Amino acid sequence: MHLSRLKLKAYPVYLLMVGTYSLAGAIMFTLNLVYQVEIVNLNPLQLVLVGTTLETSCFLSQIPTGVIADVYSRRLSVIIGFVLTGIGFLIEGLIPNFAFVLLGNIIWGIGATCIDGAQEAWVIDEVGEEHAGRIFTRGSQVSQVAGLLGIPISIALGSLRLNVPVVTGAILILFLGLLLPLIMTENNFVPTPREDRNSWQAMGRQFIEARRALQIKPMLISIFGAGLFIGLASEGFDRLNQIHFLQDFSLPTIWGLTPVIWFGIMSAGSSLLGIATTELVNRGLNMNRTRSLVRALTVIDSLLIVCVVGFALAGNFYLALLAFWGARVMRTAQQPLYSTWITQNADSRIRATIFSFAGMVDAIGQIGGGPIVGYIGERASIRAALTVTGLLMTPILFFFLRAFRLLNRENASKQEENLAEPVTELEI
Structure with missing residues (x-):
């Protein structure tokens, strides 16, 4: 009875973690890029380099931080992750200097990898796999609601001073990290077997298994x-959209709306439209049919390219806003479909490896593409950089065309096999 009572505590603690992190994230990120542009005075190249530094930190710290969760304690890994994340953002918010913003993002990257995966593994260990679907679904709902609540809070705090939302969110995450040792239990942790742990050898095995999978499943x-070209293009759009609004447009002053309020409206609009679009896709698309899935991804990514290029070249604020919302919505709709596409083509035995490898490919794309786009933004213009960002995605269409050809070939092979089957004569 005592053990059961302890297990039940994991569920509300998990919801507290995802809700607080989402709330703090919305408070910080709604105006974070505005803070970096207006207060830290970062140029386009520096903005992108901040994101590249974060991605590199996450990529390089996957192995050492994974050892904590695999060998010592998932609870400890999560606590360290939240504390480091809070410290990282506190540094960024308190010291408006490019070098310290980079330092803060390095620390955040390490903290994020401590949390990533360990948080989900911890709660499943504590409550049991049979409750995973319900817990993660409810966690996603809590995260969405908390994220929406954080936007008006960010606007109110940003109206005082642009670094206040960053510092407030950082303190909230740091407080969570210091609270967790008092309320977070761990009763069912079993160290991961040596051969399954995160290590450089394991990463090497992932590459070998992924290469074999490519041969079996073209x-x-x-x-x-x-995924590579999605990564190449994503960093430029993510890091340069707010500076594009600030420097290339005059934000309307109707109804007394300040720039801070406008960015809150943009963020809230993106979130609400994203939630609605994801629901429409889930209801209207048969995700069990690969052809329907690839067709939907082709349409979504084609629209994404059009929206990003349209955002770059828009002649007035309202066209830019529509294109921005369109791009954000397409990005939101794309993510679950891409994950489903991976699932359909990865054997269950190596599915985790394939997902991990896909994450590495995306990270490599972001690390490689970000500085190029940032350099163009610094040397030419932000419009040019965002246009290149959109064009960097066009090779995706070639891979979708290749996917359709593979599907046609598979269908033709199945038809030939059916025709080749011997026909048994009916006895009269």
């Missing part, structure tokens, strides 16, 4: 190829 080449 569709994975299209999946990884599309």
Whole structure:
């Protein structure tokens, strides 16, 4: 009875973690890029380099931080992660200097990898796999609601001073990290077997297994190829959209709306439209049919390219806003479909490896593409950089075309096999 009572405590603690992190994230990120542009005075190249530094930190710290969760304690890994994340953002918010913003993002990257995966593994260990679907679904709902609540809070705090939302969110995350040792239990942790732990050898095995999977399942080449160019293009759009609004447009002053309020409206609009679009896709698309899935991804990514280029070249604020919302919505709709596409083409035995490898491909794309786009933004213009960002995604369409050809070939092979089957004569 005592053990059961302890297990039940994990569920509300998990919801507290995801809700607080989402609330703090919305408070910080709604105006974070505005803070970096207006207060820290970062140029386009520096803005992108901040994101590249974060991605590099996450990529390089996956192995050492994974050892904590695999060998010592998932609870400890999560606590360290929240404390480091809070410290990282506190440094960024208190010291408006490019070098310290980079330092803060390095620390955040390490903290994020401590949390990533360990948080989910911890709660499943504590409550049991049979409750995973319900817990993660409710966690996603709590995260969405908390994120929406954080936007008006960010606007109110940003109206005082642009670094206040960053500092407030950082303190909230740091407080969570210091609270967790008092309320977070761990009763069912079993160290991961040595051969399954995160290590450089394990990463090497992942590459070998992924290469074998590519030979067995050629569709994975299209999946990884599309993922690479998604990564190449994502960093430029994510890091340069707010500076584009600030420097290339005059934000309307109707109804007394300040720039801070406008960015809150943009963020809230993106979130609400994203939630609605995801629901429409889930209801209207048969995700069990690969052809329907690839067709939907082709349409979504084609629209994404049009929206990003349209955002770059828009001649007035309202066209830019519509294109921005369109791009954000397409990005939101794309993510679950891409994950489903991977699932359909990865054998269950190596599915985790394939997902991990897909994450590495995306990270490599972001690390490689970000500085190029940032350099163009610094040397030419932000419009040019965002246009290149949109054009960087066009090779994705080639990989979708290749996917359709593979599907047609598979269908033709199945038809030939059916025709080749011997026909048994009916006895009269």
